[in-house]
Amino acid sequence: MVTPLEDRASDEKESAAPLRYSAAWGTAGASIAEVRAAVRALLARAGHGPGHLPSQDAQLVVSELVTNALRHAPGPGGLALEVMPDAALLRVTVSDSSPRPPEPRAPDARRVGGHGLRLVAQLCDQVHTIARGAGKQVVAHLRLCEPAHQGLSVSAAARERGPGKSTDRRAAGVPPRSGRLSGR
Numbered sequence: 001m002v003t004p005l006e007d008r009a010s011d012e013k014e015s016a017a018p019l020r021y022s023a024a025w026g027t028a029g030a031s032i033a034e035v036r037a038a039v040r041a042l043l044a045r046a047g048h049g050p051g052h053l054p055s056q057d058a059q060l061v062v063s064e065l066v067t068n069a070l071r072h073a074p075g076p077g078g079l080a081l082e083v084m085p086d087a088a089l090l091r092v093t094v095s096d097s098s099p100r101p102p103e104p105r106a107p108d109a110r111r112v113g114g115h116g117l118r119l120v121a122q123l124c125d126q127v128h129t130i131a132r133g134a135g136k137q138v139v140a141h142l143r144l145c146e147p148a149h150q151g152l153s154v155s156a157a158a159r160e161r162g163p164g165k166s167t168d169r170r171a172a173g174v175p176p177r178s179g180r181l182s183g184r
Contacts, residue, residue: 021042029070048087054090096138
């Protein structure tokens with residue numbers, strides 16, 4: 001069961017404050033559906049609708065990181081989401097009780113499972129692990145599209161921005177980001 005700890009939005013007048021959400025779970029674990037719903041709600045408040053690619057990428061990243069924490073670390077854990085004031089970056093922090101850093105598995109198209117960390121690294125600008133006394137934190141930085149373009153289709157947003165300035169890396173034919181997975 002996920003227990004929301006914090007769900008704050010900055011005031012309209014206080015645009016320099018990031019939007020935040022945090023939750024914790026005990027030994028019973030967390031509901032991935034609830035975690036995805038929290039991501040959708042937070043990003044919607046930041047101007048990134050649930051049907052748009054940034055929200056979908058964020059849901060995938062958070063889902064993969066929380067699932068890894070639940071599968072590979074016994075005991076309690078936590079999730080902290082923070083959308084930067086300009087709504088262009090989401091910082092995801094997943095805490096768990098295992099001291100072992102996540103290790104991506106070798107690619108194998110025939111294997112079911114074990115591909116999540118590679119997906120996270122491809123979608124995120126940065127992924128790193130911070131050792132803590134009673135476990136670790138995995139922190140991922142996911143670049144989001146600018147909210148001003150959320151009401152437009154990808155092609156309309158690309159036309160509005162002009163050539164070479166795509167809103168969506170996939171629609172523009174840009175390969176996935178070469179995210180880094182590193183320990184600290």
